[in-house]
Amino acid sequence: MFPEFPEYGSPQDRGSCDAYYGRMFRPHKYPQGRLQGGRVTELTQQEIAEYTYGYENQDDRKDWGI
Numbered sequence: 601m602f603p604e605f606p607e608y609g610s611p612q613d614r615g616s617c618d619a620y621y622g623r624m625f626r627p628h629k630y631p632q633g634r635l636q637g638g639r640v641t642e643l644t645q646q647e648i649a650e651y652t653y654g655y656e657n658q659d660d661r662k663d664w665g666i
Contacts (some may be wrong), residue, residue, distance in 0.1 A: 602653045609633045611647040615654030621662050627651040 606612035609630035618626065627648050628641045643651065 612654035619658035
């Protein structure tokens with residue numbers, strides 16, 4: 601259903617990154633690529649589903665060494 605390796609900046613990519621770094625659930629995307637151009641928070645229902653999938657299926661977490 602969703603790609604194993606999502607495009608950089610896509611909602612799925614951003615959801616996965618947010619979960620990995622322990623950030624809050626805040627659906628968004630970067631249409632021009634990861635951290636390029638502006639952050640877009642107005643998403644379609646499909647894009648929110650992609651973000652949610654990336655967020656909920658990230659099973660690794662950043663080890664902050666604390």
